[in-house]
Amino acid sequence: MxxxxxxxxxxxxxxxxxxxxxxxxxxxxxxxxxxxxxxxTVLHLPLREKGISIAPTIHDKINEIIKAKLANGTSVPKEHGTSRGGLQLRRRRESSTLSIASSR
Structure with a gap:
């Protein structure tokens, strides 16, 4: 080295x-x-992640869960990928993450 x-x-x-x-x-x-x-470059349509539809009846509950995950550090705001906002949920192993697009 x-x-x-x-x-x-x-x-x-x-x-x-x-x-x-x-x-x-x-x-x-x-x-x-x-x-x-x-x-x-080749003309193309950029890849877009489709947002997850959330039923209006559970919208407030989902917001509470997301806020709790952001507060305790199990989720972080997504800073790359789509132009829409999103979350990146941390799993027990740091190497694997799950991305969830949120509609802001």
């Missing part, structure tokens, strides 16, 4: 001028070193 770090430091030092350190160009390379490129 130490050799990889040393190699990375060496490569970074010899190609230091290739990187932009100006905050306005953060995340880019200098155009004098690297040509612009375009990533080809």
């Amino acid at each position: 130490a050799h990889e770090v040393q190699l990375f430091e060496y490569i970074l030092c010899i190609s230091e001028r290739a990187l932009d350190f100006d905050e306005s160009e953060r995340g880019t390379f200098k155009r004098s070193y690297f040509l612009d490129y375009r990533t080809p």
Whole structure:
């Protein structure tokens, strides 16, 4: 592992001028070193998760359950995936999660 770090430091030092350190160009390379490129894409419809329908009669009960899970840490707000909000329920094993889309 130490050799990889040393190699990375060496490569970074010899190609230091290739990187932009100006905050306005953060995340880019200098155009004098690297040509612009375009990533080809295929026209498509983005994948969307369908929200779960909740019967109006149990809507308040579901809201209470969701608030309790958020409060005790067994659920966290979903920050990726769909443009709609959602929850990610934690199970006993951290590696497996269940996503639930909520209608906000």
